[in-house]
Amino acid sequence: MTHLPHLVTDLALILVAAGITTLIFKKLKQPLVLGYIIAGLLVGPHIALFPSVMETENITIWAEIGVIFLLFSLGLEFSFKKLVKVGGASSVMALIEVVVMLLLGYFTGKILGWNTMDSIFLGGILSISSTTIIIRAFEELGVKSHKFAGLVFGVLIVEDLVAILLLVLLSTLAVSQQFAGTEMLAAVMKLAFFLLLWFLAGIFLIPTFLRRASKLMNNETLLIVSLALCLLMVVLAAQVGFSPALGAFIMGSILAETTKAEKIEHLVSSVKDLFGAIFFVSVGMLINPATLVDYAGPIALITVVTLVGKALSITGGGLISGQGLKTSIQSGMSVSQIGEFSFIIATLGLTLNVTSDFLYPVAVAVSAVTTFTTPYMIRLSEPLYRKVEAMLPAKWLASLNEYSSGAQTISTTSDWKLVLRTYIVNLVIYSVIIIGIVMLSARYLNPFVTETLINGNLGDIVTTAITLVFMAPFLWALAVYHPQKEAQGRIWANKNYRSLIIVLEFGRIVIAILFIGFLLNQFFSVQVAFIGGFLIIGVLAIFSQRIQNFYIRIETRFMNNLNAREISDAAKMHHTLTPWNAHLTSFEIAAESAVAGHNLVELQVREKYGVNVAVIERGDRTIMAPTRNERIFPGDKLYVFGTDEQIETFREFIRTEVAPPTDGQNEREDVxxxxxxxxxxxxxxxxxxxxxxxxxxxxxxxxxxxxxxxxxxxxxxxxxxxxxxxxxxxxxxxxxxxxxxxxxxx
Incomplete structure (x- = not known):
């Protein structure tokens, strides 16, 4: 009989257990993640009722691959562009929640008598909510179109980035074993530098590559290329001292900006599901039921801290950022759980051998309990709001309303603000690019040239010349480029401010010269660098026009790549009228829908349900501000304006009544x-x-x-x-x- 390696038999056991529990949990309408964890518990070394996995080391490797693909998939859904567009309210809510939960987790650990490192990691575990569980709960409860759901999605996007930062900071803390402020700051600066450098380079190169190779790519080749890019970034992240998972997340977020993002996400989903299942099963294998019994008290306490702490911190953040009381409470009750990133943070502590063995199963148990409670917390949010509203004095409610209204102001941007913001952004971006080019040149290009092509000083000169060619457009942009010429011209017209403009211009030029010196100092003495710097400045001045044209081509390609994937209609239409609880949402009219075929006057939408049909999209046509006689076809997309309650009533109406089609002919416009x-x-x-x-x-x-x-x-x-x-x-x-x-x- 042929002998099977343990890896194959263990994998078969894991997938069989995962498959059976998946079917059971599907039937019970419970999150699959929980089923995978229970499957791992059953085939793990701590329960003897079923065959156990024999070589857990091999499964650990599979689990690490699972984390990579899990974070790659999260990156595809994340997108830095989405982060930029996240409203101030979501950012404030997320940051307040993370800070509060970090502190609550730390102090809870200390109260339980745990050591410092366990307490710190507990804070990190509790600070991040579960994107997967929240999205699933919103879909099942039919609240994705509600105003608070948009805020929660924004909070989750910010939390994803904070989780990446936490992974880096906790890794640094675990290695140093002390609160060294300089080391922490260095780790944050290093992360920010490489994030920006990789994002800029990735957006410039990868969409162009995918576009030019698109004729050669079918589904198979696109999948292979995407996974290759993911693993390439994993290797690159490991090379500079970050976790492999961080590299996978960054590549996912870069690919999220391309026109192929949705297709890649679809192709990768099966791979992610397979390895993600193995990861979550491996999570269950590490749980010792005896530990859960021994730590039942701490698990109960931490669960309460999670539910109450997250609900209060997000609600408070919502009120501080100017959201209404109802929206804030609904948001707070939606994020009261921990999930994927919490497992990864707990795994990090185990891998680095800095946390106790009990912390991991405790975190998993808390996640399991809070996963079960999530739908109930969301359902209870509205009754809780009514109770709180009834309890609060009328003066307090009036003050909250007034504060919320005052948060809705029209911001005007002064010329100085525009110019200074542009100077700072340009300085940061071009400095990162130039430093990245110099580092690559010193670490890779110079050894290649001097060891393979030309030895000695001549090799250094050739390296410098090649590096300068790549640096030149960014040096020109740093020292000369004026993206806000009109605003700066208006400031210059006021003689009182001319000296400040001169100082800013002179400062830019000085920084560009210092970067030239930084390059030369990598290969030559200070004296040679000083003299050579002036010669290089002269050469750059002579070729200024050509360098400018080169830079404009680079910038044009970058902006084209960045904007290649248009904002989806749903995101584009997602605006709210705080604190009126009225907002705009969209509905697709199904073929069997009750409203298809009737015009708006027949349906009496406004009279019966209090909502306005603001826009009808039909194929490539947009019917703006439709008249009362406009009919509705199957397949139409209605943009409806109203409160949560009105929209929910209208949704039920769409599902239960009838109507046929009509025409609408207008040029498609942004709405x-x-x-x-x-x-x-x-x-x-x-x-x-x-x-x-x-x-x-x-x-x-x-x-x-x-x-x-x-x-x-x-x-x-x-x-x-x-x-x-x-x-x-x-x-x-x-x-x-x-x-x-x-x-x-x-």
Whole structure:
């Protein structure tokens, strides 16, 4: 009989156990992650009822591969572009939650008598919520279109980045075994440097490569290329001292900006599911049931700390950032669990041998309990809001409402702010690129040239020349480029500020010269570097025009690659009117839907459900501000404006009543929820909504007006515009902007 390696028999046992528990948990409508953990517990070394895995070392390797693909997949869903677009409210909520849970975790560990390292890792484990569990719960409960869900998704995006930072910081702390502030700062700076460098290089190179090779790629080759890029970044991250998982996450986030992102995500999902299952089974294998019994008290305490701490910190963060009481409570009750990243942080502590054996199973047990409670917490959020609202004094509620309203201000950007922000961003970006080029040259290019091609000083000169060719466009951009010429020109027109502009310009040039010296100092003495620096500056000045043209081509390609993947319609339409609890959401009209075939006047959408149908998308056409006689077809996408309750009622109506199709012919336009301020010389001033012709001028629909501190949702057409009114319009952003800038005729 042929002998099978233990790796094959162990893998067979793991997948059989995972398959059976998956079916059971599917039937029970419970998260599969929990099923995998229980499968690992059953085939692990601590339970003798079933055959056990024989060589856990091999499974550990498979589990590490599972972590890599799990984080690669999370990176594909993450996208740095999404992070930039996350609202200030979500960022504030996420950061407050992470800080609060880090402190609560640490002090809970200390109260339980645990050592410092266990307490610190416990704080890290409790600070990150589970993206997978929350998304699944939102889908099952049908609340993805609610306003608070958008805030929660933003919180999860910020948390993903914080989790990566925590992995780096905890690794540094584990190695140094002390709170060395300089080491921590160095680790953060190193992470920021390489994140920015890899992102810039990745966006410049990878989308171009995928685009040019697209004719050669079918599903098979695209999968192979994507996994190759993932593992290449894993190796690169390990080379510079980061965890392999970080490299996988970064490559995923780079590929998320390409036009192939969705296809790659689809192709990789099966690979991720396979290795992810092995990872979570291996998590279960490390759990000793006896440990869970011994630590039942700490598990119960940590579970309560997680549920209460996360709910309160996110709710508090929401209120601080200007969200309404209801939205804040709903958000806080949604994120009260720990998940994927918590397992990875716990695994890190075990791998580095800095945490006690009991911490890992405790973390898994808390995750299991909080996973079960998540749907119930979300369901309880609205009743809890009503109770809190009833308990709070009227003065407090009025103050919260006023504060929430005050958070909605129109921000104006001064010329100085524009110029300074541009200077700082350019300085950071070009400095990172230049330092990266010099480091690559010194570490790889110079040894290759001097050892393989040309020896001695001549080899150093050749290396310097090649490096300067790559540095030149970024040196020019750092020293000369003016992306905000108009704003700077307006500042220059004021003689009082000219000296400051001169200082800024001189500072840029000095920094560029210092970078040239930094390059030369890698290969030559200080004296030679000093003299050579002036010669190089002269050469760069002579070829300035060519360098400028080269840089513009580089910037154009980078921006084209960065914007290759258009923002999805759902994300584009996701705006809210805080604190009115009214927002814009979209519905696809299914073929069997009840509303298909009727026009809006027949359906009486506004009269019956209190919502406005602001836009209808039909194929490649967009029907802006549809009239009452507009009919609805199967396949139409309706953008509906209303409160959570109104939208939920309308959703039920769509699912239960009937209607056929019709036509809508308009050029497709961008659609958004925009705000317009009525100024002293505005053409809207002292006109009624009907007289102003806003619908015709913007192809839009007025859905709200804020007037003298009062808010009017779906205002009457006889309402008169006054100076200072804030008008909310669903329509074409460019047309709304033009209307806001239109002035009365003299």
């Amino acid at each position: 958004g929820l925009e705000k317009l301020l009525v100024k002293r010389d505005s053409m809207l001033l002292h006109k009624t909504i009907r007289q102003a012709g806003v619908r015709e001028k913007t192809h839009g629909l007025i859905v709200g007006i804020e007037k003298n501190g009062e808010r009017y949702l779906n205002p009457d057409s006889d309402m008169v515009f006054e100076e200072g009114d804030m008008v909310w319009i669903v329509g074409s952003p460019s047309r709304i902007k033009m209307l806001e800038e239109a002035r009365q005729e003299a």
